[in-house]
Amino acid sequence: MQILDGKNLSLKENENLKNELYNYIQTPILAIISIGKNDSNDIYINNKRKACEQVGISLLHFHYDEDIEEKTIIKKIKELNKDNSINGIIVQLPIPKKYDVRKIINTIDPVKDVDALSDVSMGKLMSGNNEFIPCTPRGILELLDYYKIPLESKNVVVIGRSDLVGKPIALECLKRNATVTLCHSYTKNLKEYTKKADILIVCVGKKYFIDKDMIKKDSVIIDVGINRVDGKIYGDVNPNVSEICSYLTPVPGGVGPMTVTMLLKNTVESYKIMNKRDIKKPNLD
Amino acid sequence: MQILDGKNLSLKENENLKNELYNYIQTPILAIISIGKNDSNDIYINNKRKACEQVGISLLHFHYDEDIEEKTIIKKIKELNKDNSINGIIVQLPIPKKYDVRKIINTIDPVKDVDALSDVSMGKLMSGNNEFIPCTPRGILELLDYYKIPLESKNVVVIGRSDLVGKPIALECLKRNATVTLCHSYTKNLKEYTKKADILIVCVGKKYFIDKDMIKKDSVIIDVGINRVDGKIYGDVNPNVSEICSYLTPVPGGVGPMTVTMLLKNTVESYKIMNKRDIKKPNLD
Numbered sequence: 001m002q003i004l005d006g007k008n009l010s011l012k013e014n015e016n017l018k019n020e021l022y023n024y025i026q027t028p029i030l031a032i033i034s035i036g037k038n039d040s041n042d043i044y045i046n047n048k049r050k051a052c053e054q055v056g057i058s059l060l061h062f063h064y065d066e067d068i069e070e071k072t073i074i075k076k077i078k079e080l081n082k083d084n085s086i087n088g089i090i091v092q093l094p095i096p097k098k099y100d101v102r103k104i105i106n107t108i109d110p111v112k113d114v115d116a117l118s119d120v121s122m123g124k125l126m127s128g129n130n131e132f133i134p135c136t137p138r139g140i141l142e143l144l145d146y147y148k149i150p151l152e153s154k155n156v157v158v159i160g161r162s163d164l165v166g167k168p169i170a171l172e173c174l175k176r177n178a179t180v181t182l183c184h185s186y187t188k189n190l191k192e193y194t195k196k197a198d199i200l201i202v203c204v205g206k207k208y209f210i211d212k213d214m215i216k217k218d219s220v221i222i223d224v225g226i227n228r229v230d231g232k233i234y235g236d237v238n239p240n241v242s243e244i245c246s247y248l249t250p251v252p253g254g255v256g257p258m259t260v261t262m263l264l265k266n267t268v269e270s271y272k273i274m275n276k277r278d279i280k281k282p283n284l285d
Numbered sequence: 286m287q288i289l290d291g292k293n294l295s296l297k298e299n300e301n302l303k304n305e306l307y308n309y310i311q312t313p314i315l316a317i318i319s320i321g322k323n324d325s326n327d328i329y330i331n332n333k334r335k336a337c338e339q340v341g342i343s344l345l346h347f348h349y350d351e352d353i354e355e356k357t358i359i360k361k362i363k364e365l366n367k368d369n370s371i372n373g374i375i376v377q378l379p380i381p382k383k384y385d386v387r388k389i390i391n392t393i394d395p396v397k398d399v400d401a402l403s404d405v406s407m408g409k410l411m412s413g414n415n416e417f418i419p420c421t422p423r424g425i426l427e428l429l430d431y432y433k434i435p436l437e438s439k440n441v442v443v444i445g446r447s448d449l450v451g452k453p454i455a456l457e458c459l460k461r462n463a464t465v466t467l468c469h470s471y472t473k474n475l476k477e478y479t480k481k482a483d484i485l486i487v488c489v490g491k492k493y494f495i496d497k498d499m500i501k502k503d504s505v506i507i508d509v510g511i512n513r514v515d516g517k518i519y520g521d522v523n524p525n526v527s528e529i530c531s532y533l534t535p536v537p538g539g540v541g542p543m544t545v546t547m548l549l550k551n552t553v554e555s556y557k558i559m560n561k562r563d564i565k566k567p568n569l570d
Contacts, residue, residue: 102414122411123404127448129387153471161459163412170467174446177471179478182455186438186462192481193464 001242004143004222004249010257013142017055017264028271029058030114030263031080033073034092035099036066040228041092051260057267060086066096073099074107081109087274088114088267093164111273114266117163125168128175131273132266137169139258140201140222141176147247149199149220151176157193159183159210159236160203165224169201190214208238218246224255286527289428289507289534295542298427299340302549306341313556314343315399315548316365318358319377320384321351325513326377336545342552345371351381358384359392366394372559373399373552378449396558399551402448410453413460416558417551422454424543425486425507426461432532434484434505436461442478444468444495444521445488450509454486475499493523503531509540 021028030052034041045061052059062076080086089112091105102119110120116134124130133141144151156178160166170180183193194200194214202210203224215221225236235251242248249255306313315337319326330346337344347361365371374397376390387404395405401419409415418426429436441463445451455465468478479485479499487495488509500506510521520536527533534540 102412119408119412119414120404121408123406123408126407126411126452127387127404129404153473155473167411167456167459171452174452174467174469177469179466179468179472181464181466182459183464184459184462187464188438188440196477 001245002147002247004147004220004247004254006139006143006249006255006258007253009143009146010139010261013261014051014055014264017261017268021056021268024271026085026271026275027056027058028087028267029060029085030088030090030267031060031062031086032090032092033062033064033076035064035068035073035095038092038094041094045092047260048263051264055264057264070099070104073104077104077107081107081112084274086112087271088112088263090115090263091117112270114263114270115164116168116266122163122168125171132269133172133262134164134168135262135266136165136203136224136255136259137172138262138266139255140169140224141172142262143222143249143255143258144199144220149247151178151199154178154198155181155196156199156201157181157183157197158201158203159187159190159194160205160224162203165203169203173199202236204236206236207234208236210237210241212238212240212244215241215244217244219244220247221245221249222255223249223251225251226256286530287432287532289432289505289532289539291424291428291534291540291543292538294428294431295424295546298546299336299549302340302546302553306553309556311370311556311560312341312343313372313552314345314370315373315375315552316345316347316371317375317377318347318349318361320349320353320358320380323379326379330377332545333548336549340549342549355384355389358389362389362392366392366397369559371397372556373397373548375400375548376402397555399548399555400449401453401551407448407453410456417554418457418547419449419453420547420551421450421488421509421540421544422457423547423551424540425454425509426457427547428507428534428540428543429484429505434532436463436484439463439483440466440481441484441486442466442468442482443486443488444472444475444479445490445509447488450488454488458484458486487521489521491521492519493521495522495526497523497525497529500526500529502529504529505532506530506534507540508534508536510536511541 049059080089089108106118113121116132156173158170161184170182174180191214199220201222207227223235223237227234233252334344365374374393391403398406401417441458443455446469455467459465476499484505486507492512508520508522512519518537
């Protein structure tokens with residue numbers, strides 16, 4: 001069994017990005033909007049800040065208290081859309097329920113929508129004309145590519161159907177000619193599906209939801225879960241699957257760090273789309 | 286085995302629409318744009334015209350020769366967007382390859398996009414916030430509803446992954462809590478999937494692609510295929526499945542007429558969205 005080492009690959013990719021950005025005239029900027037108090041969000045935003053600093057992307061964080069009016073957030077996003085120095089805009093989810101999250105996200109200019117969550121971005125993803133692959137799905141695909149694990153004609157089973165992970169990874173695997181099954185809380189006889197999966201992608205949010213009895217011999221197991229229990233982090237997959245599978249993403253150190261790196265890569269790609277002219281520093285030697 | 290009689294249901298639904306529209310102040314208008322010569326398209330457009338006439342929707346058909354410039358089509362769509370009397374706009378596909386079909390379709394105002402093919406419409410579909418369900422998927426869902434065939438927790442297998450049918454019907458079945466598998470030309474051991482399908486939806490475009498040996502006992506078979514061979518119409522499913530399955534859509538007379546009726550219903554829904562004020566004739570008695 002081989003570990004799909006997302007931590008190591010993300011460090012390599014960050015290093016490449018850093019070297020690439022060193023030659024740029026301008027520093028790409030990622031703007032993050034967050035609303036209300038949320039400890040998990042603080043951790044995620046902090047990870048993003050650290051990663052941005054590592055590679056040389058500026059992070060602008062706009063935090064609002066829960067008494068902020070929706071129109072103020074909309075106005076801020078419109079300003080960020082207009083500002084040519086801003087390359088990526090994300091809303092750290094979840095936001096408090098009283099806000100219309102779809103309206104807020106749909107305000108983001110598709111070129112800067114590096115999480116690819118607006119209607120236009122999702123539609124482009126569905127028709128296969130997308131600028132960006134959402135960060136977690138892209139992180140999974142790059143891990144599979146790095147370890148030369150092909151998707152074509154493979155039986156891919158995705159558990160979980162969120163807009164952020166389940167649905168987009170299903171569509172991207174489909175685009176790469178995998179046969180794809182989407183399972184979820186209403187699925188009956190889940191084991192019958194997971195037992196046949198060449199590649200099993202688990203994004204459920206329950207500690208050790210998948211056990212070695214549920215998987216196929218020599219399969220590839222992608223664990224997207226990040227479950228905090230008593231201060232420790234656990235995946236959706238019991239590590240005992242390593243007795244059966246051929247590849248496994250560890251938690252932590254698998255999909256998580258790849259997701260953050262893909263946010264950086266998407267931001268740099270937006271930068272490139274926005275600056276189609278020569279973006280390298282002039283050679284003054 | 287029971288036939289899912291799309292012809293009969295579509296006639297009923299058309300009758301209901303006719304009665305509803307009789308009370309409207311204005312006649313809803315559907316605009317169809319077609320480019321180049323295409324015999325199949327002529328047949329489809331003719332069917333749509335007849336159905337519109339039956340229920341009291343006006344159809345405006347703009348046909349262009351293949352030497353038309355793309356910007357002229359874009360300009361026409363923008364005019365139709367602005368015109369408050371136009372409720373639905375569709376581009377009859379396929380159009381000649383030299384045109385940027387995504388650009389043309391993305392010009393359609395989402396409120397009038399009754400085929401739900403623009404990026405915004407597809408994105409809304411993916412996130413479950415859609416105004417319209419594309420016509421063929423909606424036709425399939427209404428047939429299943431009419432015959433009281435539930436989708437929740439069912440194993441649905443879709444063969445074919447087009448933007449018009451395969452992907453949207455998969456997403457809609459997912460929304461109704463079915464477990465959904467998308468199969469296609471790269472799927473290996475197709476029979477292993479079809480044999481387990483409670484509901485099998487076939488949109489492949491090959492005469493009798495599915496045979497009785499490939500299906501599950503008492504399953505529901507939805508045949509979306511319309512294959513013209515020597516002037517006759519055949520489905521994607523061999524009628525011999527009727528020995529094994531519990532329900533089957535015939536071809537012709539199954540999904541086809543439902544699709545046309547759903548185009549009418551989506552147009553009327555757009556009319557309602559556009560005229561949120563009272564749209565019934567004043568009672569002058």
